[in-house]
Amino acid sequence: MSWSRLDWWKQQYYTTSGVVVGYAVCSSLLAIINKYAITKFNYPGLLTALQYLTSALGVYILGKLGFLHHDPFSLPTAKKFFPAALVFYLAIFTNTNLLRHANVDTFIVFRSLTPLLVALADTAFRHQPCPSNLTFLSLFVILAGAVGYVATDSAFTLTAYSWAFAYLITITTEMVYIKHMVMNLGLNTWGFVFYNNLLSLMIAPFFWFLTGENHEVLAAVRSGSFHSAAFSAVSFSCLFGLLISFFGFAARRAVSATAFTVTGVVNKFLTVAINVTIWDKHASPVGLVCLFFTIVGGILYQQSVTGPGTAPAQPKQLDIESNHGSDGDDHDGLAGESEGKGKVTSR
DSSP, X not given: OOHHHHHHHHHHHHHHHHHHHHHHHHHHHHHHHHHHHHHHXXXXXXXXXXXXXXXXXXXXXXXXXXSOOOOOOXXXXXXXXXXXXXXXXXXXXXXXXXXXXXXXXXXXXXXXXXXHHHHHXXXXXXXXXXXXXXXXXXXXXXXXXXXXXXXXXXXXXXXHHHHHHHHHHHHHHHHHHHHHHGGGSOOOHHHHHXXXXXXXXXXXXXXXXXXTHHHHHHHHHHHTOOOHHHHHHHHXXXXXXXXHHHHHHHHHHHSBHXXXXXXXXXXXXXXXXXXHHHXXXXXOHHXXXXXXXXXXXXXXXXXXXXXXXOOBOOGGGEEEEOTTSSOOSTTSSSXXXXXXXXXXXXX
């Protein structure tokens, strides 16, 4: 092997390793960062709007600088995309309020339930084949772990679980609906990210007035109650939202779908480990065992739907899919998962 080829191989290896590690770090930390942000900055509508602004503006500026390409904004496309953006906004809105009232473990449990509902919805509404026996087993394990978690949750509140069920319904609707609709628009991944965040930013003021949050924010501004900790938390949340858009897309292009799936599963364990280590906003020991079962069910599910010989995704084979779609763990963010905003998967 020549030195030039060896150098090229090393460069490819370190580049691939870098983007996979970057995605793993961002994905495992994002739910915790967003939980911290909503704790310090208790204005979910404004927080998500700032994340939408950061991601949309980031994609626009990086596009102008030539680092990426996204579809230009056009009113006809925006009109077609608007229903998908509204469903996405509702998913993020309920996600934010779930993190506001519950801990990260509760979020992961309900997030893990989505494959069960998506499988049923795909079979009922999209006329997809019934899941295999292994898939049914994995979905049952996930369900059993979730039921056990809820039954042993000492921090159970009606408000938190109302938002949890609302999130579960909206994220499932988004997965099925966006997969059915948006893929027909012909947008590339960064175009999907750009439209999703820009239109969501336009929707945000309506919910500010609907929930009365505009009065809360104005009162906080007048009283000067915003502090540096809130500014830092919001800044990290917005930054990581943009970073996971980049690393999620880059990692999917750099490794096979199977490797990316494994990374997504490992991220759940990292999130739980970090969450238990840094503070007391987590489940009881029994609840953590039940959470572990939901994650194991997720591993079995991924094995049942991911072929062992899946090849790395190539640009011409890439489809845009809500992640929220193959349980890639990408709604850990509020607005920020490229994978909350546009997931690329090989088909």
